[in-house]
Every structure is written in C-alpha cells, then in structure tokens.
Amino acid sequence: MWRVARSAAATLRQSPRRFSTAIPGPCIVHKRGADILHDPWFNKDTGFPLTERDRLGLRGLLPPRVISFEHQYARFMESYRSLEKNTQGQHDNFVSLAKWRILNRLHDRNETLYYRVLIDNIKDFAPIIYTPTVGLVCQNYSGLFRRPRGMYFSAKDKGEMMSMIYNWPAQEVDMIVLTDGSRILGLGDLGVQGIGIPIGKLDMYVAAAGINPQRILPVMLDVGTNNQRLLEDRLYLGLRQPRLEGEEYLSIVDEFMEAVHARWPKAIVQFEDFQMKWAFETLERYRKRFCMFNDDIQGTAGVALAGLLGTVRAQGQPLTDFANQKIVVVGAGSAGLGVLKMALQAVSRMAGPEANPHFFLLDKDGLITKERKDVDPGAVTFAKTQGEIEGLGLSEGASLIEVVKTVKPHVLLGLSGVGGVFNEEVLKAMRESDSTKPAIFAMSNPTANAECTAIEAFKHAGENIAFASGSPFADVNLENVKVGHVNQANNMYLFPGIGLGALLSGSRIITDGMLQAAAECLASYITDEEIQRGVLYPSIDSIRDITAEVGAAVLRTAVVEEVAEGHGEVGSRELSNMSKEETLQYVKDNMWYPVYSPLVHEK
Numbered sequence: 001m002w003r004v005a006r007s008a009a010a011t012l013r014q015s016p017r018r019f020s021t022a023i024p025g026p027c028i029v030h031k032r033g034a035d036i037l038h039d040p041w042f043n044k045d046t047g048f049p050l051t052e053r054d055r056l057g058l059r060g061l062l063p064p065r066v067i068s069f070e071h072q073y074a075r076f077m078e079s080y081r082s083l084e085k086n087t088q089g090q091h092d093n094f095v096s097l098a099k100w101r102i103l104n105r106l107h108d109r110n111e112t113l114y115y116r117v118l119i120d121n122i123k124d125f126a127p128i129i130y131t132p133t134v135g136l137v138c139q140n141y142s143g144l145f146r147r148p149r150g151m152y153f154s155a156k157d158k159g160e161m162m163s164m165i166y167n168w169p170a171q172e173v174d175m176i177v178l179t180d181g182s183r184i185l186g187l188g189d190l191g192v193q194g195i196g197i198p199i200g201k202l203d204m205y206v207a208a209a210g211i212n213p214q215r216i217l218p219v220m221l222d223v224g225t226n227n228q229r230l231l232e233d234r235l236y237l238g239l240r241q242p243r244l245e246g247e248e249y250l251s252i253v254d255e256f257m258e259a260v261h262a263r264w265p266k267a268i269v270q271f272e273d274f275q276m277k278w279a280f281e282t283l284e285r286y287r288k289r290f291c292m293f294n295d296d297i298q299g300t301a302g303v304a305l306a307g308l309l310g311t312v313r314a315q316g317q318p319l320t321d322f323a324n325q326k327i328v329v330v331g332a333g334s335a336g337l338g339v340l341k342m343a344l345q346a347v348s349r350m351a352g353p354e355a356n357p358h359f360f361l362l363d364k365d366g367l368i369t370k371e372r373k374d375v376d377p378g379a380v381t382f383a384k385t386q387g388e389i390e391g392l393g394l395s396e397g398a399s400l401i402e403v404v405k406t407v408k409p410h411v412l413l414g415l416s417g418v419g420g421v422f423n424e425e426v427l428k429a430m431r432e433s434d435s436t437k438p439a440i441f442a443m444s445n446p447t448a449n450a451e452c453t454a455i456e457a458f459k460h461a462g463e464n465i466a467f468a469s470g471s472p473f474a475d476v477n478l479e480n481v482k483v484g485h486v487n488q489a490n491n492m493y494l495f496p497g498i499g500l501g502a503l504l505s506g507s508r509i510i511t512d513g514m515l516q517a518a519a520e521c522l523a524s525y526i527t528d529e530e531i532q533r534g535v536l537y538p539s540i541d542s543i544r545d546i547t548a549e550v551g552a553a554v555l556r557t558a559v560v561e562e563v564a565e566g567h568g569e570v571g572s573r574e575l576s577n578m579s580k581e582e583t584l585q586y587v588k589d590n591m592w593y594p595v596y597s598p599l600v601h602e603k
Ligand SMILES: NC(=O)C1=CN([C@@H]2O[C@H](COP(=O)(O)OP(=O)(O)OC[C@H]3O[C@@H](n4cnc5c(N)ncnc54)[C@H](O)[C@@H]3O)[C@@H](O)[C@H]2O)C=CC1
Pocket: 183, 184, 185, 186, 187, 275, 276, 295, 296, 300, 303, 330, 331, 332, 333, 334, 335, 336, 362, 363, 364, 365, 366, 414, 415, 416, 417, 418, 421, 443, 444, 445, 446, 449, 469, 470, 471, 489, 490, 491, 492
C-alpha cells in the first residue's frame, strides 16, 4: 500500500548525523613504496603517519611533515574556492570544466579525500561530477582524457571478454554501471565518450549508497558510433565504425554479461543510457537471469511516480486520486514509457485493473493514437483510441499546445530530450489546468535540454505550480518575497538505494516489487508541511539518509518475496529475522565512509 504517513526517514532527518565513523579496521595492501603513492585507492599523500611510512617503504618519498586528513581537506576546499573566485565572469562551460578538472585530479590521486569532499559538499559537487557537467565532459571526453578509469570492451574484443575481465585489479566487484554510449543524457550518440556517465553514476553510488569505491566498475561497451562528427574526429578514442546492430550487437552484450557473472556472480549491473530499442530488449533479456536493472526505464519511473504522488498530496487529495489525474507525458522513449508503465501499475493497484487512467503520450510526431501506423510496441498501451479523443476534438499527431489546451492536465511531464519544448504558449496554457496545483516536470538532461527552465515555468504557468527538473536549477524569487521551490526529479534519488538494497539482499534478480518499494519509500519521505511549500523531493544534502531508507525498503521486499539469499556472512534467515529498524541499521552499518585506514602490507 502507498504510505502517506510521515515516514521514519522524515523523523531521522531531523537529527542529521554521519554514519559509522568508528576507528577503521586495517586495510591489506599488496604493494609497497612508490606504487602505493600512485594508487588512488590507498594513497594518503602527505597524510601517511611516520610509522606507516617506515612499514611501507615510503620514508623519503614524501616531504617530512605529516598533514592531517582535516588539514588536507581544508587545503583542497581552499583551492576549490579560489578557483571559483578566479573564474568569476568566465564562460559557464569553461568554469564547469575547470571545476570538473580539479575534482578529477583529486579522484585520480586520492580517492579517500575525494569521496569525503564529495559527500560533505554533495549539493555543490553533484552538478559537476553528475548532471549537468558530466554531459559536457562526455562531449569533450577524447580531448579531456588523461588517465583511464573503468573498463572498455569493444566489438574487437569478441571472444576475449572472459579473460579480459580478469584484467580488472580488484578481487571483488559489487556494482557495475554499463553503457554503450548510444543515448547519453539528451545529447544523443556519444560513442566511447559516454564512459563519463557510468563514472558519474558510480560516484553517486559511493557518495549516496556508501558502496566501497574499490568494488565499483564503470564499463563502456564500444560497439561503434553512428555519430558522424565523432567518426571524423581525429582525436576520437573509440572504434571508428558504425554501430553493430541485431544479433551481432546482442552477442557482444551477452558475452560481457556472461564474463562479468563468471568472475563476480553476485555483481549488480545497472544499464544506463542505452538507446530505447536496446534498453527495453536487454532489460527483458537479462532481468530474469542476472541481478540487473535499467536505470532510465526503472529508476526514472520510480522517481517520477514518487513526485507525481506528491503532486496529488499538494492538491489536498488522497493518494487514490492519482487514478483521476490527467497526465501529459512528452517523450515516448525509454524514460517516458518507463514512467507511464509504472504509473499504470500504480493506478491498477489503487483503482483496480479495469481503471482507465487519463494518460496522454506524445513523441516528436505529436499525440500518439491507435491510428498511427508504426507505433512502438511499448507505446501501444498508451496510444489513444479514436473514441477516447474525438469527443475532445483531438486527433492523431495533435500538437503539444493543442493537447494541453484541450486536456487541461494536472501534470505536464517532459522526457523528450528537447530543450524549450515547453514554450511560453504551452506554459501559459497550463494556467487553465484543472488542478489546484498544476505540476510541471521538465525532466530532460542536461540543463540545456530541459523542456523549460524554472524561471520560465513560474513566470508563464503561474506562481502556484509545483516544479521539478532533471538537472538542478536555483529556486525562483517570486513576488512578495515568496520563493518558487525547485525540485530535482532525477533518478539519483533511487538508483543508489536500489543497488544497495539488492546487493545486501543477495538477491539474484531485481523484482518489480523491490522497485515499487523503492518508489513508495521515496514518496513517503516528504512531510505534509513540505508538500504545501511545493517540495516533492528531499534536498540532495540528505541523499545518504534517503538512500539508506530506500536500500532498506528494497532489502525488506526482497526478504518478503523470498528472493533474498543473504550477503557475506549474513544469510537469508538472519535477514528475515531483522525488524524494520534493524534492517535500516544493518544497511547503514554496511555503508562505506571515507576515512584513512591503517595500511598493512601483505605479499
Ligand atoms: N531526470 C531523470 O532522472 C532522467 C531524465 N532522462 C532524460 O530524458 C530524456 C529522454 O530520454 P530517453 O527516453 O531515454 O530518450 P529516447 O531517445 O528513448 O526518447 C526520446 C523521446 O522523445 C521524443 N521527442 C523527440 N523530440 C520531441 C519533441 N519535439 N516533442 C515531443 N517528443 C519528442 C522522441 O520521439 C522519443 O519518443 C533525455 O534527455 C534524458 O536525459 C532520462 C532518464 C532519467
């Protein structure tokens, strides 16, 4: 059932605290001397205590003074703040890339310090290591490339992947984010340059879910690119050939999935930014065989649904009124269809399988109806029949403005990847919405691809709207010192918790029930008072708390559905004996937190 009550999460949030910072256990390292300094997993820079320098053969390789972790942290933040100051007034892209570079250099050198500054400053740094800047980084990746991160499997590696996977230096891997670079955010096919997305997503896994960075693996499957500009670019680092198609393509993905699971049978694979046809096909192909999910279809759906339920509460209606909401979705790709599928399941649960939800789906050719010749199989369920729309005066291919003016929707949700498609006329038409609190979700990334900006939404659609965007915008100053709250409707609120909960459950698959539990958990996180202020999603500052809650919800559902097999020394029986509170504590206790561990050398 959907919970409306104030959740344990909301209570917990009032007393923010760091997770487990007990004295860290020792960390075994198989290297000595300069090799350690060049390994970001173990490097402490000037922070190695003198006794450790002796033990590890580091004496003389560092300046003599030992600098504390806190001091190193302060020095980094000082350089970051002076970079901000010194680049004031410069072009936005220049500043964003400069910020990304300084963080990336730290990432390359000292992961413990990097993840601590990321966790503590997540609101400032997420827009750099994640959307929107990660999009710019991918676009410029071949030029920015200095050091490899993650693994690259290409079409030329066919037949070799089973042995290649052993080239990865870590003994254990828990979380993999995989892309083929074919639909990077709303930027299209970026080929091998799309590797920035798995890297950014996994940074969020470490920061939000406390996955140990030594156990993550970003992966690029390079099957070519259809991006002509990249094919002609001398600097392009990927295969210079058109994308593989059909069985040839699938055989590459199959081989990769087999190789990964041969080495790490319990690793979770998140599929990210695959073009629609492969997003759905690979999800169906692997979801019953491997512990995997597609973030753009399933993670996005849960986040959108949680926000949409918030908009029902914002109208002062019971959650069951969700079944009566008129929702216009612009974009019939993997994300848009994923959202509508999950919304349909929610309506069926609330109002019964016979319920007829009021969903309107548009793509680049306008309103999708049964009249259309080549409707994508995934969109058929949502294509309107003649009977449903003729009374409204709409027809096949109706434009967005026609649909909004006629339907007067409660919600206008964009997942089209097209910047500005919610233009002034469309936003003004939302003033006639049948909702007391019309909702506008411009979910496409990065910022330039958002269907509208926050300022445009409040200016044209009115101050009474609830607004959410996929990439962050600042809150908007309205008349009479009121503030238009900007929510970030991004799958980052769910994927880390889905991965963490699935990992700790030891489940071999990720079920619909586990995904639904994640969405319900997020939906119940917001208080009624927040909802009244237009807050539909929590602040990113509390993402570690939220992720722990989501992880626990996913884990409990895996136990209830009897798919949990346990993780490490905690078996399925112990998991099923845990109370709700104990499960949450168990999840938190398993979240990695960056502190310098004493290093112990072993041959
Ligand atoms: N906020 C979030 O958490 C997420 C946001 N996204 C964003 O959603 C966007 C779309 O992603 P996918 O669905 O995977 O892409 P996709 O390429 O599978 O689908 C795009 C859809 O938009 C439609 N479209 C294109 N131009 C249009 C126009 N002018 N008017 C109406 N529809 C139009 C296309 O016909 C297609 O149906 C991307 O920008 C992506 O960054 C995706 C996942 C999560």
